[in-house]
Amino acid sequence: MRSLTPGEDSMLESLRIRKWSTVATLAFLLYEHTITFREEVSHIWRRPVTAVRATFMFSRYFTLIVQTVNVYLVLGPFSATTIAESTCKKWFLFQITAACALMTALDLILMLMIYALYRKNKRIGILLTTLFFAQIIVESALSPKAVLDVSYDPICDTTETHSVTIYFCMSVWITHISLAALTGFKKDLLALGAPVVKRVIRDGTWILVVVCSLFATIVPYSFAHQVSQGHVVFGCATLVALT
Numbered sequence: 480m481r482s483l484t485p486g487e488d489s490m491l492e493s494l495r496i497r498k499w500s501t502v503a504t505l506a507f508l509l510y511e512h513t514i515t516f517r518e519e520v521s522h523i524w525r526r527p528v529t530a531v532r533a534t535f536m537f538s539r540y541f542t543l544i545v546q547t548v549n550v551y552l553v554l555g556p557f558s559a560t561t562i563a564e565s566t567c568k569k570w571f572l573f574q575i576t577a578a579c580a581l582m583t584a585l586d587l588i589l590m591l592m593i594y595a596l597y598r599k600n601k602r603i604g605i606l607l608t609t610l611f612f613a614q615i616i617v618e619s620a621l622s623p624k625a626v627l628d629v630s631y632d633p634i635c636d637t638t639e640t641h642s643v644t645i646y647f648c649m650s651v652w653i654t655h656i657s658l659a660a661l662t663g664f665k666k667d668l669l670a671l672g673a674p675v676v677k678r679v680i681r682d683g684t685w686i687l688v689v690v691c692s693l694f695a696t697i698v699p700y701s702f703a704h705q706v707s708q709g710h711v712v713f714g715c716a717t718l719v720a721l722t
Contacts, residue, residue, distance in 0.1 A: 493636060500714065505546045508543050508717070531592065534591075541580065562633060562635050568627055586614065586655075596662070610657055610658070625641045625643050629707075658683055659683055665679075
């Protein structure tokens with residue numbers, strides 16, 4: 480039996496990390512769903528349906544479904560060391576589409592709460608609508624390029640990072656810094672003790688910190704090492720959702 484080359488050994492190690500991290504993420508999601516299910520029933524299912532509640536439920540169960548699919552894929556078809564590049568591109572496109580859908584849902588929730596914070600001000604509504612659809616347009620235009628116009632190794636890690644990634648990153652920063660600024664302008668309302676104010680400021684701050692920190696870390700790493708990993712793409716969006 481021949482010994483493994485350094486390259487083969489590295490790929491096997493990457494596959495092991497992919498499997499364990501994907502399974503661990505699903506396990507944590509299931510744990511989080513279990514311990515918060517009573518609150519979900521009390522605060523969501525037993526109350527009237529609103530746009531915020533409906534979007535929250537979508538993001539909550541969409542994340543679980545996608546991660547379950549990912550576990551099946553990484554333990555099954557994507558556990559091989561010889562995967563066709565066309566298959567890798569389909570998987571990455573699935574990952575980034577799911578991640579964008581989840582981030583869009585989370586942004587919509589935050590925007591609706593900010594809109595309520597400003598008492599449904601028309602100008603704020605126009606600004607939030609512009610930010611929302613501008614982000615969708617950027618994601619729709621750049622995501623396919625970042626996935627389809629790069630090459631992949633035999634285990635579906637990219638071997639290069641497309642230059643459009645930096646523009647995607649800038650768009651995300653602009654959107655979330657704008658939302659944080661809109662939230663910050665209303666921090667004086669904290670003195671009133673309104674629950675919605677506390678929640679918007681708390682959620683807005685956490686999302687800004689997590690999103691900007693992730694992009695500030697992952698994007699430079701991807702360019703420095705010219706590599707991206709499929710399970711990390713959706714994993715990052717999941718981390719934001721759990722905040």
